[in-house]
Amino acid sequence: MESLATVIRYLDDDGQACHELPLWAHEMEPLLECYRWMVLTRLFDQKAIALQRTGQCGTYPSSLGQEAISVSLGQAMEAEDIFVPYYRDHGTQLMRGCGMHELLLYWGGDERGSAGGPAQDFPICVPIATQCGHAVGAARALQLQNKPQAVVCTLGDGASSKGDFLEALNLAGVWQLPVVFVLNNNQWAISVSRQQQCGATALALKGIGAGIPSLQVDGNDTIAMMDEVTRALERARSGGGATLIEAISYRLSDHTTADDASRYRPDDEVQQAWKREPIARLKQFLMRQGAWSDALEQQWQEHCQHAVAAAVKHYLEMPEQPPEAMFDYLYADWPSVLDGQLQTFAERRQRRLGE
Ligand SMILES: Cc1ncc(C[n+]2csc(CCOP(=O)(O)OP(=O)(O)O)c2C)c(N)n1
Numbered sequence: 001m002e003s004l005a006t007v008i009r010y011l012d013d014d015g016q017a018c019h020e021l022p023l024w025a026h027e028m029e030p031l032l033e034c035y036r037w038m039v040l041t042r043l044f045d046q047k048a049i050a051l052q053r054t055g056q057c058g059t060y061p062s063s064l065g066q067e068a069i070s071v072s073l074g075q076a077m078e079a080e081d082i083f084v085p086y087y088r089d090h091g092t093q094l095m096r097g098c099g100m101h102e103l104l105l106y107w108g109g110d111e112r113g114s115a116g117g118p119a120q121d122f123p124i125c126v127p128i129a130t131q132c133g134h135a136v137g138a139a140r141a142l143q144l145q146n147k148p149q150a151v152v153c154t155l156g157d158g159a160s161s162k163g164d165f166l167e168a169l170n171l172a173g174v175w176q177l178p179v180v181f182v183l184n185n186n187q188w189a190i191s192v193s194r195q196q197q198c199g200a201t202a203l204a205l206k207g208i209g210a211g212i213p214s215l216q217v218d219g220n221d222t223i224a225m226m227d228e229v230t231r232a233l234e235r236a237r238s239g240g241g242a243t244l245i246e247a248i249s250y251r252l253s254d255h256t257t258a259d260d261a262s263r264y265r266p267d268d269e270v271q272q273a274w275k276r277e278p279i280a281r282l283k284q285f286l287m288r289q290g291a292w293s294d295a296l297e298q299q300w301q302e303h304c305q306h307a308v309a310a311a312v313k314h315y316l317e318m319p320e321q322p323p324e325a326m327f328d329y330l331y332a333d334w335p336s337v338l339d340g341q342l343q344t345f346a347e348r349r350q351r352r353l354g355e
Contacts, residue, residue: 004202007248008228009218013276015284022227028291034075034222035286036300038067038279041091043304044100045253047312048090048107052257056316060107061087065220065252068278069184071095072225073152076233082142083121084135084153086128088184092154093117093124100311101318110321111329129159132168132181139177139242150236151179152229158189160203166210169244173210176241180232181207183244184219186251187273191264207244219247220278223285252277323349 010025012018024030045064051057063070066088074095077083083096090103098116106113106124114123122138125131135153142149159165160183172179183203187194200206207214213235217228225247232243250273254261261270286292327342 004204004208004214004216007216007218008224009221010223010227011218011221011281011285013281015281015288017285021223024230025223025227028286028289030075030226031222031282031286032291034068034071034226035279035282035292037071037074037091037095038222038282039300040304040307041067041070041094042279043301043308044090044094044103044311047308048104049253049257051104051312052107057104057108059256059258061256062251062253063088063090065273065277066184066186066249067091068222068225068282069154069182069219069247069249072222072229073154073182076226076229077152078149078233079118080120080149081233081237082135082138082149082151083117084131084138084151085122085124086131086154086156086159086184087124087126088156088186089124089154092152093121096121099314100308101314104311104315105318108315110318111325112318112321114329129155129162129164129168131155132159132165135179135181136168136171136175136177139172139179139236140175142178143175148237149178150233151177152182152233153179154182154184156189157183157185157187157194157197157203158192159183160206161189161197166206169207169210169212169242172242173207173212176239178236178239179242180229180236181242181244182229183246184249185246186249188251188255188261188265190255190259202246204244204246207242210244212242212244214244214246216246216248219249220276220281222278222282249278250276 010017010019010021045062048057048060052060070089070091074092096117102113102116122134132153135151139151155165185203189197202216204214204216217224228245252273324346
């Protein structure tokens with residue numbers, strides 16, 4: 001069982017190596033790949049917020065400051081693995097092939113936004129922690145079928161207080177399921193702080209109680225995240241059972257565009273957190289290694305700006321679905337009991353259109 005004595009990290013706050021790096025991290029390409037995706041994710045995030053502010057997208061949960069968690073998952077997972085996301089995983093979803101326009105569709109309230117990415121991945125889960133039960137169900141199915149795939153289930157610190165998470169964790173421990181829980185501890189569950197959330201010194205201790213190898217990782221350190229997620233996935237795929245990773249990070253943004261974090265969160269705490277944010281940290285590391293430069297940065301920023309602009313155009317130009325479309329995604333087999341509701345709904349809409 002891993003010790004919880006220390007938070008695992010390889011890069012300090014300035015992006016200097018503070019421990020001997022894992023062998024794979026001597027190759028720059030995987031880290032460059034992560035860096036590029038993190039920059040794209042952040043630009044996408046800014047644009048999504050701007051669209052919401054101008055009435056062109058619905059409520060949106062920013063991933064500002066938590067990009068290293070998302071992108072490490074995207075990099076470490078195999079295409080065949082199953083991703084069971086919560087609502088702050090834009091980076092992983094993009095890396096798994098979900099289009100930016102599809103993410104915008106989702107947050108714009110259009111069900112077609114759930115169609116992106118590998119077919120076996122689950123849609124974004126907004127109810128907190130309910131996805132944990134789905135994840136262990138999927139992991140059990142893989143186990144019964146002897147499939148060498150793993151499930152990754154993400155959740156927040158607030159979600160870790162819910163029974164759904166604890167029940168799922170318990171099953172994952174008893175049945176040694178091929179699932180990796182990545183607990184994004186961004187310190188706040190809307191206005192409830194980490195300290196108000198749980199009396200234990202580490203949220204990862206909940207995994208130890210379930211008999212699951214559990215660790216605390218610096219979630220803003222891409223190298224540490226990649227290393228531990230990769231190890232946990234390999235263990236899961238080879239029959240070694242579940243892992244719980246508490247990824248320690250910080251939500252630099254409001255909870256969602258419907259929230260104003262300045263009402264409950266001290267400014268100086270946010271200022272301190274900016275000093276540990278993951279993108280600048282990895283950039284400094286890559287620059288020192290000679291693997292990244294100002295010129296490359298400028299080129300990449302321009303590329304991302306174009307990609308985001310094209311995705312926004314695609315999203316805004318998608319023909320709207322009729323409101324009845326919401327009935328289409330509820331059941332695999334249409335229950336005839338809904339026939340009447342659908343008909344009444346369509347008739348009322350026709351009447352309104354005629355008014
Ligand atoms: C079952 C359920 N109860 C309450 C909510 C309202 N709610 C939305 S987000 C949230 C806090 C979640 O915090 P956390 O799990 O730490 O994730 P974070 O948003 O900080 O990433 C709550 C209580 C919900 N979405 N689902």
